[in-house]
Amino acid sequence: MSLLAVDVSQNGSIKNVDSSRSVVEMEEFDFSRLPDRPRTLNMERQRSFDERSLAEIPIGLSPHPPSRADNFNRVLDHLDSIFSPGRRSGFNTPSSNFVYEPHPMTAEAWETLRRSLVYFRGRPVGTIAALDSSEEKLNYDQVFVRDFVPSALAFLMNGEPEIVKNFILKTLRLQSWEKKIDRFQLGEGVMPASFKVLHDPARNTETLIADFGESAIGRVAPVDSGFWWIILLRAYTKSTGDSSLAEMHECQKGMRLILSLCLSEGFDTFPTLLCADGCCMIDRRMGVYGYPIEIQALFFMALRCALVLLKQDTQGKEFIERIIKRLHALSYHMRNYFWLDLKQLNDIYRYKTEEYSHTAVNKFNVMPDSLPEWVFDFMPIHGGYFIGNVGPSKMDFRWFCLGNCIAILSSLATPEQATAIMDLIESRWEELVGDMPLKVCYPAIENHEWRIVTGCDPKNTRWSYHNGGSWPVLLWLLTAACIKTGRPQIARRAIELAEARLSKDGWPEYYDGKLGRYIGKQARRYQTWSISGYLVAKMMLEDPSHLGMVAHEEDKQLKPVLKRSSSWTF
Ligand code: GLC
Numbered sequence: 001m002s003l004l005a006v007d008v009s010q011n012g013s014i015k016n017v018d019s020s021r022s023v024v025e026m027e028e029f030d031f032s033r034l035p036d037r038p039r040t041l042n043m044e045r046q047r048s049f050d051e052r053s054l055a056e057i058p059i060g061l062s063p064h065p066p067s068r069a070d071n072f073n074r075v076l077d078h079l080d081s082i083f084s085p086g087r088r089s090g091f092n093t094p095s096s097n098f099v100y101e102p103h104p105m106t107a108e109a110w111e112t113l114r115r116s117l118v119y120f121r122g123r124p125v126g127t128i129a130a131l132d133s134s135e136e137k138l139n140y141d142q143v144f145v146r147d148f149v150p151s152a153l154a155f156l157m158n159g160e161p162e163i164v165k166n167f168i169l170k171t172l173r174l175q176s177w178e179k180k181i182d183r184f185q186l187g188e189g190v191m192p193a194s195f196k197v198l199h200d201p202a203r204n205t206e207t208l209i210a211d212f213g214e215s216a217i218g219r220v221a222p223v224d225s226g227f228w229w230i231i232l233l234r235a236y237t238k239s240t241g242d243s244s245l246a247e248m249h250e251c252q253k254g255m256r257l258i259l260s261l262c263l264s265e266g267f268d269t270f271p272t273l274l275c276a277d278g279c280c281m282i283d284r285r286m287g288v289y290g291y292p293i294e295i296q297a298l299f300f301m302a303l304r305c306a307l308v309l310l311k312q313d314t315q316g317k318e319f320i321e322r323i324i325k326r327l328h329a330l331s332y333h334m335r336n337y338f339w340l341d342l343k344q345l346n347d348i349y350r351y352k353t354e355e356y357s358h359t360a361v362n363k364f365n366v367m368p369d370s371l372p373e374w375v376f377d378f379m380p381i382h383g384g385y386f387i388g389n390v391g392p393s394k395m396d397f398r399w400f401c402l403g404n405c406i407a408i409l410s411s412l413a414t415p416e417q418a419t420a421i422m423d424l425i426e427s428r429w430e431e432l433v434g435d436m437p438l439k440v441c442y443p444a445i446e447n448h449e450w451r452i453v454t455g456c457d458p459k460n461t462r463w464s465y466h467n468g469g470s471w472p473v474l475l476w477l478l479t480a481a482c483i484k485t486g487r488p489q490i491a492r493r494a495i496e497l498a499e500a501r502l503s504k505d506g507w508p509e510y511y512d513g514k515l516g517r518y519i520g521k522q523a524r525r526y527q528t529w530s531i532s533g534y535l536v537a538k539m540m541l542e543d544p545s546h547l548g549m550v551a552h553e554e555d556k557q558l559k560p561v562l563k564r565s566s567s568w569t570f
Pocket residue numbers: 129140144146147280281282283
């Protein structure tokens with residue numbers, strides 16, 4: 001990969017410079033320009049951050065947009081209930097002041113999390129994916145953007161925002177590198193999947209290498225990284241009350257570059273984002289190409305975050321307008337076409353095919369014969385979920401955990417849909433939670449289908465890894481979704497299950513088997529996001545106000561306009 005050095009000019013703007021300069025010579029962001037500790041809380045500023053709603057810009061989508069004052073008051077109401085910036089909920093750590101009887105596992109978890117810290121020129125910039133020296137390292141010795149998110153949340157909740165700020169700035173620098181796979185240049189806004197610090201003891205230097213997909217198995221760029229980056233920027237801002245980071249010229253530009261990639265015009269007929277297989281947490285071929293739920297939900301959430309983080313300057317305004325239009329179209333599409341419950345399942349079962357024209361009910365020409373057997377038993381009377389993928393003549397009925405939890409947190413799911421997702425989790429507890437929370441997707445694909453869909457991938461055999469494996473990291477997402485829907489007891493049950501084994505088993509990356517009873521075939525131990533995911537889940541349950549960092553209130557402007565059938569009620 002050829003690297004393009006980046007220079008930060010006096011006024012803080014980034015410009016590309018001579019690519020022959022090495023990364024070692026690259027100037028750092030001037031950290032001293034930013035306050036070391038989060039600023040004293042500025043509630044006024046914080047309020048205006050959340051004030052912007054979809055109705056703010058008059059683009060003719062809403063007949064009666066609420067006034068700014070309405071939005072403002074609404075935000076004030078819920079801010080007090082869900083947001084307590086700067087509060088610490090960590091325990092058993094030096095900076096903790098929370099009086100709570102901690103589970104013995106939390107001390108070990110904090111200690112291991114701290115051991116996973118990665119330093120660059122003396123500053124912590126992230127956490128390593130796994131601390132397991134017994135297995136082949138591959139790229140598990142790198143800082144993954146998606147893996148760092150639960151670590152970042154744990155540090156923020158514990159009142160330690162510095163590392164998060166460093167990470168945000170460091171990855172922003174990486175974004176400005178020239179990215180090439182063979183002779184093909186990747187989009188400017190692409191964020192890395194992971195990065196690593198290289199130490200040269202002879203020269204006593206440290207350099208960074210990053211992977212934008214050019215080293216990744218399958219050579220796929222991580223579509224989720226940019227979304228997680230924006231989501232983290234908002235979490236940092238909400239948690240600290242410090243908006244100066246997000247307001248920096250470089251951060252605004254980084255955000256706009258990410259947004260340019262996913263809001264660009266093309267041949268699309270849907271508002272969803274078209275993706276290659278393996279471009280997210282499931283980073284191998286698993287039949288998640290097309291319009292995977294994980295990316296659509298993260299896309300929606302990142303758009304909502306960007307809406308409040310973007311400055312109202314000329315460039316910012318233009319993006320804000322595009323974001324609002326896309327949010328409307330995306331929520332309509334997802335809530336209507338990705339949603340499955342008993343009624344909808346029955347409708348699909350009775351679909352006519354080969355309908356042409358605008359009056360078609362079966363818009364994507366889905367063949368009822370393509371409905372898998374398992375889905376009829378799986379679907380409870382009360383409950384529903386966003387299915388894995390929807391495209392031309394294609395519906396992937398698998399349940400994916402991350403996408404559904406993010407849909408709840410971002411309010412892509414209506415309150416009724418969010419409740420239905422939690423109902424489904426409760427009624428299909430054995431299938432989705434089993435002995436170890438939580439299935440990355442359900443069910444596994446096997447036999448001929450596994451051969452065709454995965455290309456005979458031996459790592460993704462049935463009920464293993466991405467193919468129906470159980471991932472402890474998902475515990476934080478479940479917990480956050482439980483708190484948002486007012487059902488913390490579900491999270492408590494899941495956490496108890498994890499506590500029975502996680503530490504004893506050495507914090508594995510994933511578990512195998514229908515019930516998640518076996519430590520995964522090739523699972524790393526001391527997988528950092530299994531550790532931080534647990535910590536975040538615990539801290540959120542103990543102090544639910546932390547939810548504000550990662551949750552969005554429902555925006556009434558996004559209510560679906562049309563009803564597909566008389567019983568289609570949101
Ligand atoms: C695996 C996972 C991916 C994760 C990486 C590092 O490749 O599929 O989601 O980011 O490991 O833990």
